[in-house]
Amino acid sequence: MSKDDRVQRAGFPVSAMAMALGLLLSVQASPLSAQAWLVGNSRPENPDQYPAYVTVIDNPRTDLTYAKDVAPILQENCVKCHRPGSVAPMSLETYEQVRPFGPLIRERLIKREMPPWPIDRTVGVTHYKNDPSLSDEEIRTVVDWVDSGAPLGDPADLPELIVWPDERGWEFQDELGPPDAIFQSPLYNVVADGMDKWPTPRTPMEEAQIAGDPVTTDRWIKAVAVRPHQTEGRYVFHHANPALIMPGEAMDPMEAEANSIKLIDSAVGTEGRIYPDDQGRLIRPGSLISWGLHYHPYSYDVEAALQVAVWFYPEGYVPEHYSMGDVSLRTGAETHAAGFPTRSGAGDPSGRFHSHSDIIIPPHGVTTIKGVHVLDRPAMVHSVRGHMHMRGKYQVVEAVYPDGSWEVLTKLNWDHGWHTLFLYEDDVMPLLPKGTVLMMSSTFDNTTENPHNPDPRQWVTGGDRSIDEMGHIRLGITYFDDEAEFQAIVDERRQTLAAKSMVSR
Numbered sequence: 001m002s003k004d005d006r007v008q009r010a011g012f013p014v015s016a017m018a019m020a021l022g023l024l025l026s027v028q029a030s031p032l033s034a035q036a037w038l039v040g041n042s043r044p045e046n047p048d049q050y051p052a053y054v055t056v057i058d059n060p061r062t063d064l065t066y067a068k069d070v071a072p073i074l075q076e077n078c079v080k081c082h083r084p085g086s087v088a089p090m091s092l093e094t095y096e097q098v099r100p101f102g103p104l105i106r107e108r109l110i111k112r113e114m115p116p117w118p119i120d121r122t123v124g125v126t127h128y129k130n131d132p133s134l135s136d137e138e139i140r141t142v143v144d145w146v147d148s149g150a151p152l153g154d155p156a157d158l159p160e161l162i163v164w165p166d167e168r169g170w171e172f173q174d175e176l177g178p179p180d181a182i183f184q185s186p187l188y189n190v191v192a193d194g195m196d197k198w199p200t201p202r203t204p205m206e207e208a209q210i211a212g213d214p215v216t217t218d219r220w221i222k223a224v225a226v227r228p229h230q231t232e233g234r235y236v237f238h239h240a241n242p243a244l245i246m247p248g249e250a251m252d253p254m255e256a257e258a259n260s261i262k263l264i265d266s267a268v269g270t271e272g273r274i275y276p277d278d279q280g281r282l283i284r285p286g287s288l289i290s291w292g293l294h295y296h297p298y299s300y301d302v303e304a305a306l307q308v309a310v311w312f313y314p315e316g317y318v319p320e321h322y323s324m325g326d327v328s329l330r331t332g333a334e335t336h337a338a339g340f341p342t343r344s345g346a347g348d349p350s351g352r353f354h355s356h357s358d359i360i361i362p363p364h365g366v367t368t369i370k371g372v373h374v375l376d377r378p379a380m381v382h383s384v385r386g387h388m389h390m391r392g393k394y395q396v397v398e399a400v401y402p403d404g405s406w407e408v409l410t411k412l413n414w415d416h417g418w419h420t421l422f423l424y425e426d427d428v429m430p431l432l433p434k435g436t437v438l439m440m441s442s443t444f445d446n447t448t449e450n451p452h453n454p455d456p457r458q459w460v461t462g463g464d465r466s467i468d469e470m471g472h473i474r475l476g477i478t479y480f481d482d483e484a485e486f487q488a489i490v491d492e493r494r495q496t497l498a499a500k501s502m503v504s505r
């Protein structure tokens with residue numbers, strides 16, 4: 001069995017448990033029409049189209065040149081990061097820069113490791129709004145070009161070099177224009193002493209705002225994006241969970257702190273989230289921003305701060321649905337986390353969120369922990385993001401529906417460098433009826449096969465440091481209090497999918 005087979009198969013040990021649960025639940029089946037929600041939640045139109053690794057075909061093309069065929073692909077998909085002053089280690093702007101990296105580029109592309117998109121594309125939902133992946137055709141073009149000696153070709157064919165603005169761009173800027181407001185955390189010097197830091201500054205929103213008009217009335221958030229205030233900040237940025245502590249009445253009784261709402265849960269590699277139309281979150285003037293930062297030192301001191309950009313719905317506009325935004329679900333046995341609203345039905349709201357006491361990984365061992373969450377209201381899930389540390393291998397989200405049927409929604413292949421926030425495409429955002437059991441699992445690899453493993457001889461337990469472990473999954477969730485309204489959305493989805501003649505069961 002190849003390594004990939006193993007990874008593939010290991011994703012399913014929960015299925016037996018899921019089936020058992022499904023059977024239990026089917027006894028008290030939901031009044032909703034059977035399987036109404038299985039509307040393309042996870043069925044790729046053509047599973048063969050999404051191989052985990054591209055199979056490079058025989059008889060490769062030999063007529064490909066850098067100038068004509070390869071440069072346009074790299075310009076469009078790589079140079080954004082692979083240029084001076086951006087996040088990647090080397091530039092890929094010119095033939096001279098690219099050529100020596102040919103074999104390495106080939107390898108990274110075949111494994112689909114670049115552009116970063118750490119998800120298993122053979123199971124679960126396959127359509128994401130922010131998927132930067134190359135097509136198989138593009139990968140083959142680059143690979144065949146490397147294999148045929150990486151010729152330059154006719155320089156006259158070279159595409160024009162993209163001129164990058166000095167200003168670093170924001171996610172969503174193309175769609176939504178410049179952000180309406182940008183907030184920045186206080187500067188913090190991350191000294192290179194090897195110790196993780198958790199500064200917890202709280203700043204009045206007006207003080208933190210560095211761009212845009214001051215927020216003077218209640219405003220609804222359409223999208224949020226984050227970035228370090230300068231490029232090097234990326235080296236030390238582990239994560240941040242900036243939250244607004246709002247004056248006035250609690251917005252949602254289910255928030256962990258009654259009057260506090262998360263702006264976004266972010267970590268290195270996360271760029272932003274955009275809410276589906278007519279869904280959003282509220283920002284009130286006079287709020288405090290609680291930054292909730294975690295820095296991990298680099299080999300030299302780095303001055304760091306986090307910037308958060310916000311796009312609002314038009315002034316006075318109130319979207320129909322209040323979204324919970326990122327809801328953090330533990331994958332451990334103690335699933336009753338503070339991050340998950342008590343109304344989830346998951347049980348004890350005691351909030352031992354950070355204990356992670358159920359994570360114990362032996363030296364040279366591979367361990368899976370699992371958690372179960374029951375939805376007490378219908379929900380739409382618009383995004384998913386994992387969180388583990390250096391021993392993380394993969395995380396799986398599965399749904400057992402009230403009629404007992406079951407499917408994998410997403411399997412995240414963990415990469416500690418890329419805490420990507422995966423935004424489901426509109427037509428495949430999982431629609432989960434009341435009573436759905438979400439099964440979440442995290443698998444840790446403490447062996448030498450894990451390239452990020454700092455020391456496989458150690459016992460590893462749960463904890464906050466990067467060398468300890470965590471395992472939770474954040475789902476971007478909007479709940480529906482009105483079941484009929486949810487049913488209407490399910491029906492609409494069915495029609496859309498039927499019109500597109502996608503598969504639905």
Ligand code: HEC
Nearest residue numbers: 077078080081082087088089101104105108114115116417
């Ligand atoms: C979102 C930013 C981003 C994009 C887009 C991106 N890269 Fe990268 N790339 C990085 C970063 C950061 C690293 C170093 C960390 C890592 O390996 O994950 C890297 C590493 C690499 C490496 C390995 C370098 C080494 O010395 O090990 C190769 C090869 C590579 N990228 C090729 C590509 C190609 C080809 C593309 C386009 C098809 C691409 N990258 C797109 C950010 C990016």
